[in-house]
Amino acid sequence: MKEARLNQKLHPAGVPTNNTFLKRANAQKYLLLMSVPFVLWAVVFFYVPIWGWLMAFQDFNPAKGILGSPWVGLKHFIRFFGDGDFIMIMRNTLAISFLNCILTNTLPVILALMLNEVRNIFFKRGIQTISYLPHFVSYVIVANIFLTILSPSEGVVNGILLQLGLIDEPFFFFAQPELFWFLVGFINIWKEAGWLAIIYIAAISSIDPQLYEAGTADGAGRFRKIWHITLPSIKPTIVVLLILSIGQMLNSGSLSVSFDPSYLLGNSMTIDYAEVIDTYIYRFGIKMNLYSFATAVGLFRIVIGFVLIVAADKAAKKFFGEEGII
Amino acid sequence: MKRIDLKPGDRLFGIINAFILMIIACVTIYPFLNILALSFNDATDASRGGIYLLPRKLTMDNYLVVFVNKQLLDAFMVSIARTATGALLSVLFTAMLAYSLSRRELIGRKYFNALFIFTMFVNAGLIPLFMLYKTLHIYNTFFVYILPGLIWAYYMIIIRTYMQQLPKSLEESAFIDGANDLQVFFKIILPVSKPVLATILLFLAVDHWNEWHDTLFFTASPKLETLQYVLMKILQQSEAYNMASRYTGLAKRAIRVTPQSVRMAITIIATVPILCVYPFLQKYFVKGIMLGAIKG
Numbered sequence: 001m002k003e004a005r006l007n008q009k010l011h012p013a014g015v016p017t018n019n020t021f022l023k024r025a026n027a028q029k030y031l032l033l034m035s036v037p038f039v040l041w042a043v044v045f046f047y048v049p050i051w052g053w054l055m056a057f058q059d060f061n062p063a064k065g066i067l068g069s070p071w072v073g074l075k076h077f078i079r080f081f082g083d084g085d086f087i088m089i090m091r092n093t094l095a096i097s098f099l100n101c102i103l104t105n106t107l108p109v110i111l112a113l114m115l116n117e118v119r120n121i122f123f124k125r126g127i128q129t130i131s132y133l134p135h136f137v138s139y140v141i142v143a144n145i146f147l148t149i150l151s152p153s154e155g156v157v158n159g160i161l162l163q164l165g166l167i168d169e170p171f172f173f174f175a176q177p178e179l180f181w182f183l184v185g186f187i188n189i190w191k192e193a194g195w196l197a198i199i200y201i202a203a204i205s206s207i208d209p210q211l212y213e214a215g216t217a218d219g220a221g222r223f224r225k226i227w228h229i230t231l232p233s234i235k236p237t238i239v240v241l242l243i244l245s246i247g248q249m250l251n252s253g254s255l256s257v258s259f260d261p262s263y264l265l266g267n268s269m270t271i272d273y274a275e276v277i278d279t280y281i282y283r284f285g286i287k288m289n290l291y292s293f294a295t296a297v298g299l300f301r302i303v304i305g306f307v308l309i310v311a312a313d314k315a316a317k318k319f320f321g322e323e324g325i326i
Numbered sequence: 327m328k329r330i331d332l333k334p335g336d337r338l339f340g341i342i343n344a345f346i347l348m349i350i351a352c353v354t355i356y357p358f359l360n361i362l363a364l365s366f367n368d369a370t371d372a373s374r375g376g377i378y379l380l381p382r383k384l385t386m387d388n389y390l391v392v393f394v395n396k397q398l399l400d401a402f403m404v405s406i407a408r409t410a411t412g413a414l415l416s417v418l419f420t421a422m423l424a425y426s427l428s429r430r431e432l433i434g435r436k437y438f439n440a441l442f443i444f445t446m447f448v449n450a451g452l453i454p455l456f457m458l459y460k461t462l463h464i465y466n467t468f469f470v471y472i473l474p475g476l477i478w479a480y481y482m483i484i485i486r487t488y489m490q491q492l493p494k495s496l497e498e499s500a501f502i503d504g505a506n507d508l509q510v511f512f513k514i515i516l517p518v519s520k521p522v523l524a525t526i527l528l529f530l531a532v533d534h535w536n537e538w539h540d541t542l543f544f545t546a547s548p549k550l551e552t553l554q555y556v557l558m559k560i561l562q563q564s565e566a567y568n569m570a571s572r573y574t575g576l577a578k579r580a581i582r583v584t585p586q587s588v589r590m591a592i593t594i595i596a597t598v599p600i601l602c603v604y605p606f607l608q609k610y611f612v613k614g615i616m617l618g619a620i621k622g
Contacts, residue, residue: 025433030507032433035426038419038477039438045458045474046445052454062457111350117343129608130351133358136600136607138536140558144593145357147561148364153373154586156360162375190354222339259539264561278452285453286543298451 056296076296085275092181093258093276097249099185100257105242108193109234112200113226128201131194139191143264146187150174174265177273184261196241203237204230239316246312249305277301358597365389365594369587388591391583397548398556398592405535405553408471413530417523420477424485425511442479452543459544470544471534471552481526488522489515528607535599557592560585 025032051066056076058069080086111131118124134142150157152170161167173179207230215225259278266274277297285294359379364372368383376382392398426432427439450458455474459465464473496518500510516523538554545551551559563585 021433024431028429028431028433028507030511031426031429031431034422034507034511035432035438038423039434039441041473041476042441042445044462045476046448046450049450049454049458050448052450052457055453055457062460114343114347117340118347119340123344123347127347127351129604130355133604134354136532136536136604137597138538138554140536140538140554140561141593141596144557144561144589145361148361148586148590149357151586154364154375154377156378159375159378193350194354222336264558281452282543286456291453291457295451295453298453302449302451 052295053299055292056299058292060292060295062291072292076293077300079293080297080300085280088272089275089277089280092262092273094249095181096184096261096276097257099181100188101242101245101249103185103189104192104196105238105245107189108196109200109238111193111197112204113230115197115201116204116230117222117226128194128197131197133194134191135195137191139260139264142187142191143260146183147174147265150183174267175269177270180266180270180273184265187265188257188261199241200234200237203234207233235320239320243309243312243316246308249308361590361593364587365590367587369582369584372587372590373584387581387583388587389595391581391588392591392595397551398553400549401551401553401556402595404550408468408537408552409531409534412472412475412534413527415472416476416478416481416530417527420482420526421485421516421519421523422511423477424482425489425515426507427482428486428489429507442477442482446479456543465544466546466550468550470540471537471550474540475533478530481529485519485522485526488519492518524606528603532600532603532607535596553592553596557589557596560589560592 054066055069057071057073058066059072059075060066060069115124115128118127149155150173152158152172155170157173158167158170162170173183211229211233212225215229220228258276259282262274262276262279263282266279281294281297281301284290284297360377363377363379363381365388366384366386367377367381368385369388371383423442427435427442429435432438456465459470459474462473464470492515496514497510500514505513536554538552538558541550541552541555542558
C-alpha cells in the first residue's frame with residue numbers, strides 16, 4: 001500500500017491532481033533537504049577530484065590550473081617507470097602487502113576458530129576484548145610502542161635477549177633493512193588480528209548447530225569438525241575478504257597498511273626496503289610539489305589495484321568455485 | 327554451543343587452546359603495560375634498560391612536563407575540538423541522510439544510494455584531494471578536519487538499515503497528526519535510533535581522535551596540530567623539545583626528561599580516551615558490525 005499522504009493529493013472534488021515532478025518534490029521537500037545537500041557534498045569531495053587525474057597528463061601549474069596547464073601525455077608515467085627506484089618501490093609495496101595479505105587472511109581465521117572452541121563464555125569474551133584493543137589505537141601509538149619495545153636502550157626485547165645471553169650487544173631491530181618487512185608484518189597482525197577475527201567469529205556463529213550434532217553422531221572429534229564443518233561453512237567469508245585484500249595490495253583504501261608503517265617505522269637506514277608507493281607519492285607530491293608526477297604515480301597505483309581485484313575475483317571463481325564480489 | 331566431551335583428547339585440546347589464547351592476550355596487552363611503566367619512570371634511569379612491568383625510579387615528571395607545555399596542551403585542545411565537532415556533526419548529517427534514503431518515495435533514491443556506495447571504492451588520490459582542498463580554501467583550516475569526513479557511506483548504511491527496521495507506525499501516527507518529515511526526523515526517529523547513533527558516534531569519535539594524516543597532508547600551521555600529530559613528530563625526533571625548562575622553573579628543582587620518556591607519557595595520554603570509551607565500544611559495536619557484515 002503506497003504512502004497515502006504522498007502521491008495522491010485529492011482535489012476537494014475527489015479528482016486526483018496530476019503527479020507532476022514538482023508536486024512530488026514539493027511534497028517531500030524536507031526529505032530532499034535532508035539528502036540533496038549531502039549528495040552534492042559527495043559529488044564535490046569524491047567525484048570532482050577525479051578530474052584531478054588529468055594533472056597526470058600535464059605539466060600542472062597551480063597558477064594556471066587544469067585548463068591552462070600544458071599537456072605532456074605520458075611523460076610522467078615514463079619517467080616513473082624509468083626511475084631507478086621504480087623496481088624497488090614496487091618490490092617493497094608488493095612484499096609488504098603480500099605478507100600482510102597472507103597474515104591477515106590466515107591468522108585471524110585461526111584465532112576465530114580457537115576462540116570458538118572455548119566453552120567458558122567469560123574467558124572467551126575476555127580474550128576477545130583484549131585482542132581487539134590495538135585496533136582502536138592509532139598507528140602512531142603502535143609505532144611508538146614497538147619502537148620502544150625493540151629499542152636498543154630501554155627496549156624489553158633487547159633486555160631479555162641480553163639477559164639470556166643470546167646476544168652480546170643490543171640489536172637495532174629497526175636499523176636492519178632486511179628485517180623491515182617482517183617487523184611490519186608482525187606489527188600489522190598484532191594490531192588487527194583481534195578485530196579481523198570478529199568477522200569470522202560472526203560467520204562461525206551463524207553455522208547451523210545441527211551440522212555439529214550430525215558430526216558428533218558420526219563420531220567426529222574437534223579437529224574433524226573444524227576441518228569438515230566450520231571451515232567449509234566460512235569459506236565464502238574467507239574468500240571475499242581474501243579478494244578484497246588482494247585488491248587492496250596496491251590500492252590501499254586504508255593508509256594504515258600502505259603508508260603508516262613505512263612512514264613511521266622506516267628511517268634512512270631502511271629506506272631501500274621501506275619506501276612504498278604511498279610514501280613515494282607523499283614525498284614527491286606534497287613535499288617536493290611535483291604535482292603532476294605524483295598524480296601520475298597515484299593513477300598508476302589505482303589502475304593496477306583495479307586490475308588486481310578483477311584478477312583476484314576471477315581466480316577465486318575459478319579455483320575456489322566461490323562467487324566473487326563482482 | 328553444547329558439545330559432549332567424549333574423548334580425553336578433547337580436554338587436552340581445550341587446555342592447550344586456552345593456554346595459547348592466554349599467550350596471545352599477553353602479547354597483545356603487555357606492550358601497553360610496558361609503556362605505562364616507562365612513562366612513570368625517570369628518563370635517565372629508563373635508558374639503562376630493564377624496565378619490564380613496574381617503574382624502578384618512580385616519577386611524575388614526564389607527565390608534568392606535558393601538562394605545562396603549551397604546544398602539547400594546544401594540540402590536545404585541537405584534538406578534542408575536532409573529535410567533538412567532527413563526530414557530532416557527522417552523526418547528525420549521516421543520520422539525516424540515512425533517514426531520507428530509508429524512505430522509498432524519495433526522488434532519485436536509487437541513484438543517491440549508488441552514488442554513496444561508490445564513494446566507498448572511489449579514491450581520487452592524495453594530490454587531487456590536495457588540490458581540491460586548496461581550491462575550496464579549506465586547506466590549512468580547521469574545516470579540513472570536518473568537511474571531507476562528514477559522511478561515511480559505511481556508517482550511513484548501518485544507520486539506514488536500522489531505520490528501515492523501525493515500525494512504520496511510529497512515523498505514520500506523526501504524519502497523521504500533521505508533522506512534516508523534519509519534525510518526524512528530530513522528534514521520533516532520532517530518539518528511537520539512539521543505540522545505533524551512539525555506536526556510530528563512538529566510532530567517529532575514535533576515528534577523529536586517532537587521525538593525523540590530514541594534519542600531515544593538508545595543514546601547515548602549528549595551530550592546527552593535533553595530539554597524534556605532535557606525538558608523531560616527537561617520534562621522528564624532528565622536533566627538539568625543550569621540555570624541561572618551564573617545569574624546572576615551577577618545581578624549583580632539576581628536571582631531566584628525554585624525548586623518549588615524554589613520548590611514553592604522551593602515548594599513554596593519547597591512549598587513555600580510547601580506554602575510557604572501550605567498554606561502550608564493546609557494548610555497542612558488535613551490533614553495528616553484525617549489521618554491517620550481514621547487510622554489506
